Every structure is written in structure tokens, then in C-alpha cells.
Amino acid sequence: MMKKLLMILFISAPFIAQLVVLPFANRIDPIVLGLPFLQFWLFLWIVLTPLFTFGIYLLQKSQGGLD
Template sequence: MNKRFFIFILFITPFIGQLVLLPYVNRIEPILIGLPFFHFWLVLWIVLTPLITFLIYKIEKKNGGYE
């Protein structure tokens, strides 16, 4: 797999998780760590988005950035 394609997939993953899948996770049940599922989903992506961004940064730093 091309590294640029992999970085693109990592880049759009938070957008898909937070915007595209949001109507499908808009429910109260199940309750996870005391939060309705909808709120848990949003908090999960608030945590995952910086981790994915850091991963993209590390990959780009290793490769010397774009030409």
C-alpha cells in the first residue's frame, strides 16, 4: 500500500468517525463508563483524533515530509 494513501486513510478516519457514522451511533443504549453511547462515541473520537494526528506526524517526520 502506498504511504500517501495510508496517510490519507488516517487523515479521513476521524471525519468518518465523527461525521459520517454519527447518525448510526445516535442512541442511548448501551451505557458505557456511565455515558450514553452517543456521548461515549464523541469522547472516544476526541481522544483518538490527536493520537491519529500524532501518528501521521511521526510517519511524515520519518519520511522527511512531502517532496
């Protein structure tokens, strides 16, 4: 049950971060790594989304869902 909940979290986190939170992140200040905050936010999730996908893969592999 816990692994299923974790998998749902891994699936929904990038979606929520990029679509639901995006209007709240739509601002220029603060400048992070020389980028406006919105651009930094989008680039951050471009990097994090494959990590979440890899986490889903590992959960399915531990449950025996992949051969």
C-alpha cells in the same frame, strides 16, 4: 505508496467517525462507562483524533517532510 495510503486513512478516519457514522451511533443504549453511547462515541474520538494526528506527524517525519 503505502505510507501515502496510510496517511489518507489517518486523515479521514476521525472525519468519517465523527460525521458519517454519527447518525448510526445516535442512540442511548448501550450505556458505556456510565455514558449514553453517543456521548461515549464523541468523547472517544476526542481522545483518538490527536493520536491519529501524531501518526500523520510520524509518517511525514519518516518521509523527510519535516526538518
